[in-house]
Amino acid sequence: MEFALVTVVLLGLLLGVLQVAVYLYVRTIAAASAAEGARFAANADVDPDAGAARAHDLLRRGAGREVAEHLVCTGSEEVAGNGLRLARIDCVGALPAFFAPLGEVLPVHVTARAVEEGDPS
Secondary structure (H helix, E strand, O other): OHHHHHHHHHHHHHHHHHHHHHHHHHHHHHHHHHHHHHHHHOOOOOOHHHHHHHHHHHHHHHHOHHHHOOEEEEEEEEEOOOOOEEEEEEEEEEEEOOOHHHOEEEEEEEEEEEEOOOOOO
16 A cells, blocks of 8 residues: 555656656757857848747757647847847747646746847948
């Protein structure tokens, strides 16, 4: 009887640790993909949406198609306080939990910025 109770607790603990590990892995992949997409969008004459598409492609290759379907990457431009133009990539979504009744309760929101190349003229 005690073995069964301890097994249930240990199994729940193991699944919880695995869920945290998968979440942190996907969040790290999303951050790296967004950073690469921002660097790509910061190149001269590149649209920020192209950087978002690149970030989503890297996310799909790094974390898998199923994970990439749950995240949306968008690109935009912004001006920093010192006047520099920045390419900004946001990847937002929610990841499904291992426990099916919980649904998509693990939010992911990463933002990356890169200084845009200037026009030499």
